[in-house]
Amino acid sequence: MSGARRISGMRLERVLPYVQVMPLAAVLLLFLVVPLVFVGLLSFWEFDDIQYYPSFTLANYQELFASPLTWKLMADTITFTAVVWLLTVLIGFTCSYFLTFHIRTLRVQILLLLICTIPFWTSNVIRMISWIPFLGKQGVFNQGLIAVGVIDQPLEFLLYSDFAVIVCYVNLFTLFMIVPIFNSMVKIDLSIIEAARDAGANSWNILTNIIIPLSRSGIVLGTIFVVTLVMGDFFVVKIMSGSQSANVVSAMKNEIDQLYYPPAAASAMLLILIVVLMITLVLRIVDVRRELVQ
């Protein structure tokens, strides 16, 4: 009797993790994998500008890969991503550093971190739109500079430009860098830094040899957020550039608006592939799982 019970208990132990993971797996399967499979299938369908038919054709991909526009859009998207990534890492790291090493009490740290989140109490769209009256020709910034006498003509590049797009991205996404970097930075044992100082390390040595390596996992997590958000956006680039710039998704949107689903699905698959490659590369460099467990 007791032997049998032990066996069933062991079985349960082996099955339990699978049971626990089931709800999440089901949700992901139903709402992520299945739709993606459909998008993938659609990208191979035949298409004659109005109707599309379930069949197998490589025409959508042939056209996609043959068009210089595809690569130009991809390059533009990656450039936006790289610039925004660099800026958010610099700002995110600096803020976290300040919070971790210059603010002594936990309560003030948390308070300041919460202050960082205040802009997030309203919607992304509102935060984006509110840059327009600020940066415009008749905007607060230009009019302010003119009033002070720094310039006599409004600076036009501030709005409806790549500059405006990047300002907006940085404003929207920096918090996604700050939080994970702060999270990994506060875990750094201060005695390590003390020991380094005792051993004669200067601030630069400490930063490059201790703090940056130990904040890696936070930087990587933040990178994943920022890269996927920027690569998948079309709204910011459309509004802030006044449709003067494009990226992969904004071009895709133009196709979807015209009901050109199969070609749009093909560019979606290409975008997914490239984002997955980028994330894989990042995770290759830093093993986030191992570092988080530590």
Add this chain to the structure above:
Amino acid sequence: MKESESTVKIDYSRRSFLKKASAASAGIAATGAVSGFPMVWANKLKDVELLHVGPSYSVIQEIADQASKDLGFKIQVQTAWTDALLTRIANQPDTVDVADLEFWATKRIWQRGNLQPVAIREIDLWDKIYPIFSKGEYPNGAKVSTQGALPYEVQYASGPGSKEIHSGPTDYATIIPTVYNADTLGIRPDLIGRPIESWAELLNPEFSGKTAILGIPAIGIMDAAMAVEARGDIQYGDKGNMTRAEIDQTIEIMKDLKSRGHFRAFWSSFDESVNLMASGEVVIQSMWSPAVTAVKTRGIPCVYQEMKEGYRGWGNGMGLMAHLDGLKRDAAVAYLNWYLSGWQGGFIARQGYYSAVPETARDHMSEDEWGYWYEGRPANDNIVDPYGNLMGKAGEKRDGGAFAKRMGNIECWNTVMDENRYMVKKWNEFTAS
């Protein structure tokens, strides 16, 4: 329009019978079958709910409320821009009952077979519909410009069950025309300070960095073409159906202008265009009539400028989704008839748009309003929109003048080209340049 000024009073029998129908549905009249609605149905009529989906300039809550009141059943409205609506008709046709479509969009979506034609005999006021839709000509017999998707060319269906649009009249209509207008460029006269009379001004270096056009490819390229042709660069065969070579040339010219910073932005929503103009970011740009009004109501001078080359015309109509049948379809047809009966025409006239049946709209407008909106006469008194905002002061005239003058000067129609796919690709190239 002169001939229709004589007061043609329409005995709108439909309205009275609908009153009867709704009364019957409320159980007041119990006298057998009302024409069109058998008694059993009339009783059920009050439970019918119709969902009317379309762009915000055409699908308006106040109109639906009035229709619900007059017809005795519930009309729900939902706004969706043409692109979103097309997607819905294509993929979730059951989530729409009445689709409010532009004519070019109808040309694009009809072949999917998700909409059903309406028999002409079901529409009481069909003969009164402004003939640019039903006949492709003006009341005086002059032909309408055929550049682009002329509504008349999209107006008729081959018949029930057919997915084909028929060129020339049949006994079946695709969509029932409702609102339409003539679009042009909006300008800030205070910031320009001289007369503007040609689309070519959109490309004038004088306004470098202060112009904008629509960022919606199909309409944007047409505004570009109007300007390019006016400047004398290209003589198009048909601006509404360009050849690849014409598309290439147009996009090259636009790319060159863009690289020199000629355009401040390409807008794609109503409010963007209002803000660009009101803030002075641009002084001349593509605009929609109510956007000009929205700028004016802020006290900022803005004119919907008439150009010598003419207007870009567009029209909307209502289409019945294929899944409608029985009582629900009858209710939808009653709704279409109500739409043409005048109340809606009067309402949208106060927003600067025209009704498919101007004569019935007139019954729902004051003499002064009719004079201002349709006849281009100076207002005797202040003119207000349906929400009470001031649209024109006493003594002012409507931009572009009378109905016949504005609609009579359509150069091309909003459209979808045969080379649409190529054009969208080139447009994406242009945006990415």
